[in-house]
Amino acid sequence: MKNTYFTSYFPLISILLFSASCSLAATAYVTELLQTYSIYNGMLEFLSANEIRIGLFIVFALIFFMLFSALKLIADTITELALLFFSKDPEGENLKKIRIGSVFYLGSSLVSLAFIQQPLFILAVILIATLSYFIFIVYKIQATLSLVSLIGFILFELIFWFAFVMAIFYVVIKLYNSIMASLPV
Template sequence: MSNRYITSHFPLISILLYSLAFAIFSQGFILTQLVDLGIYNGMLEFISESGIKITILFLMQLFFFMVFSALKLIADTMIELSMLFFSKDEEGNELNKVRAGSWIFLASSIIALFLAQYLLVLVVVFVIATLAYFIFLVYKISDTLTLAGLIGFIFFQIIFWSVFILAIVLAMVKLYNSFMASLPF
């Protein structure tokens, strides 16, 4: 019998590695923008070059850590809520089986760290890992779901995440439009 807690730290490590990968990309992007805007040389008068880079990396790491932690919290809540609605498992034993899927995110976060210079690749790796985990999740819990429950579980997840992403996109478009409207022409 294996210890179920042996992989309990994998989600935290995955979040840290994904955060670092996105922070590395963001740091390079921000530094390029600062140079293009002519701000970087002025900053060098107050902070050393390595100080600027470390500060930006730390702030981006913190930002992405908060984003990925929030996404994990929301995902775990939605999985458990859909299990409440559609599963026959009242003890939560199926969730213990699913925790082994943290290997998927750990492996993909290591891959993402090596590809940190390419935003599109980072996003693709994250999306593929998420889809692989979802397929793993559905496979592992399918024993406790009826066919209607399985369909309900899948649609519940798809509808929630679609609405969530759509709300974010609409908020960003609204913010962008209000920003553009406020610029003097």
């Protein structure tokens, strides 16, 4: 199909499917955890088992939807910012070239539904899709960039995501340490 907007709904479908697979895995894990700590039986006095699972699914689906939507927004912004800095493409042809790359996420989101029982495999599918998408982007735009601009584009993306992940890791460790230090032991 020649319409440039044909793939515009792929990211939304991908986010919904990834959110569903992650929330189903999280619901199963939390249900198991609640049963282990004998909280589940107390909840059954107020809600049925299906209501508990549906409620947990809705909460986790909302959380994962917000997480994946935010990550997509950040990724799109960083990619477009890198193209602004390193590409000499005032018409936005590179953006049109890489738009079809959302097929990687759509396909991997369908695959992730098969791994509901293995949350680490869902994470692996997401990481493989991201790596494949990044390689696709570099392949598609490499003809329009000089070697220095291409290296700058790649380094900009890698340095941003490394710093982003390290900052999140640092904040989580600091929060964990402050919680552990505040416990009366």
